[in-house]
Amino acid sequence: MSDHLRITRKKNQPGIFLDLHGVRHHEVDLMVENFVYRYQEECPLTIICGNSLRMIALVEEVLERIDCSEIGAERYGVIVVRKV
Numbered sequence: 001m002s003d004h005l006r007i008t009r010k011k012n013q014p015g016i017f018l019d020l021h022g023v024r025h026h027e028v029d030l031m032v033e034n035f036v037y038r039y040q041e042e043c044p045l046t047i048i049c050g051n052s053l054r055m056i057a058l059v060e061e062v063l064e065r066i067d068c069s070e071i072g073a074e075r076y077g078v079i080v081v082r083k084v
Helices: 025-038 051-066
Strands: 007-010 013-019 047-048 070-074 079-084
Touching: 013 025, 025 047, 025 051, 051 079
Parallel strands: 013 047
Antiparallel strands: 007 013, 047 079, 070 079
16 A cells, blocks of 8 residues: 555644554554654644554664654553654
């Protein structure tokens, strides 16, 4: 599935969403990094990881590596980048 089908905007919710359901672990690093850099001016950026501990850890590793300064978890499996 292409990246643009995973990126959405939602009515009545600020920011842009990246849904990682169905994404393989080895694809996460590049996909998350590109998403954050491409849309950094449109924060908050919401990354939907799902219930996989490994997927959540992979996303957190990328966000830490690229120095995102404000990151939160609104609920389990959902990571929000408020400032890059």
